[in-house]
Amino acid sequence: QVQLQESGPGLVKPSQTLSLTCTVSGGSISIGGYYWNWIRQHPGKGLEWIGYIYYGGSTYYNPSLKSRVIISLDKSQNQFSLNLSSVTAADTAVYYCARDRYDSSGRRFDYWGQGTLVTVSS
Amino acid sequence: SYELTQPPSVSVSPGQTASITCSGDQLGDKYACWYQQKPGQSPVLVIYQDYKRPSGIPERFSGSNSGNTATLTISGTQAMDEADYYCQAWDSSTSVIFGGGTKLTVL
Numbered sequence: 001q002v003q004l005q006e007s008g009p010g011l012v013k014p015s016q017t018l019s020l021t022c023t024v025s026g027g028s029i030s031i032g033g034y035y036w037n038w039i040r041q042h043p044g045k046g047l048e049w050i051g052y053i054y055y056g057g058s059t060y061y062n063p064s065l066k067s068r069v070i071i072s073l074d075k076s077q078n079q080f081s082l083n084l085s086s087v088t089a090a091d092t093a094v095y096y097c098a099r100d101r102y103d104s105s106g107r108r109f110d111y112w113g114q115g116t117l118v119t120v121s122s
Numbered sequence: 123s124y125e126l127t128q129p130p131s132v133s134v135s136p137g138q139t140a141s142i143t144c145s146g147d148q149l150g151d152k153y154a155c156w157y158q159q160k161p162g163q164s165p166v167l168v169i170y171q172d173y174k175r176p177s178g179i180p181e182r183f184s185g186s187n188s189g190n191t192a193t194l195t196i197s198g199t200q201a202m203d204e205a206d207y208y209c210q211a212w213d214s215s216t217s218v219i220f221g222g223g224t225k226l227t228v229l
Contacts, residue, residue, distance in 0.1 A: 037218070047157075047165065047208055049218035060216040063123070096164060100218075106171030107212065108155050112164040 002026040004097045004113035012091075012120050018084040022097030022113060023077070030055050030075045035100035037109070038071060038082045040093040048093075052100060053080055087120045094118075124213035126221035133227045140196040142224045144209030147190060152211045154192035156185060159223075160205045168207075169194060196226075204228045 008020035022036070029036055038050040051061035053071045061069045070083040084091060094115040101110045127145045134140035144154060154172050157165035167176050169185035172192065182197045192211075196203055209221040 039218075039220075046223040047210075047220040049220060052218070062217070106153060106174060108167055108170035108176075109157070109165070109210070110167055110176065112166075115164055 002099065002111045004099065004111055006095060006097050006113045006116040008116060008118070010117060010119060012087055012118060013122050014088055014120055015086055018082070018087050018091060018095075018118055018120070020082045020095055020097075020116065020118070021079050022081070023079050024099075025078070027099075029073060029078055029080060032056075033101060033103055035102075036071075036073070036080045037098045037100050039096045039098055041096070041115070042093045050082065050084075050095075089120050092118065092120045124211075124217070124219050126209055126211060126219050128207075128209060128221040128224045130222070131225045131227065133229060134196075134199045136201060136228055137198055140199045140203070140226055140228075142194045142196075142207050142209075142226065144192040144194070144221050145190055146192075146211065146219075149190050149192055149211065150188045152187075152213075154185065154187045155210045156183075156192075156194045157208045157210065158203075158205045159208065165208065199226075199228055201228050 003025045005023045012018045035052040037052040053059045068085045073080050096115045097113040098109045099111040156169040158168045159165040168183045172187040173185045184195045186193050206223045208223045
């Protein structure tokens, strides 16, 4: 059974960089057929896609966040990470990591982490 | 930028059929997914590629997608189906779009 687990600081100061890691167990991030995503949800609001990384290292970001986002892979640890720079209170949200699987059956987000709340405050 | 529009709320009586729509320009030319999210929990995939159900999802969940509208249908709605539902698609192969979400109330 694949599991994703987010980790990182729950509190970040304004203007600093938010850094989160997603640890994947039960499956490898080093094989094709999957995109590894970060998605966030502002309190009481809907889902917002942040971006994803493919096992080969290609990245794709939400245009609205692109200038501040970096997603990276650590294959040795079976992890991928999110860095969001110059944060403000508007970046306060629950951050999810999720697996986007594509195969002959289609494409879908089939596994999600439990989510981690990150608050931006001084 | 591409947008997906959902009604903010839908109400249904237990045992009845609930339909939740998701609208977007030529959405029928893309594949749509649906996710269920209960309070304090992560989203769960209930429909993908317009109509396919993952293993473990009850048969009362079904989906369709044509023209500008994708629809999630829940037949014989149960109290446990009360949740927020999000549609999702890919704008080109590289950009992920979510709808704003629909709160389903079973009353």
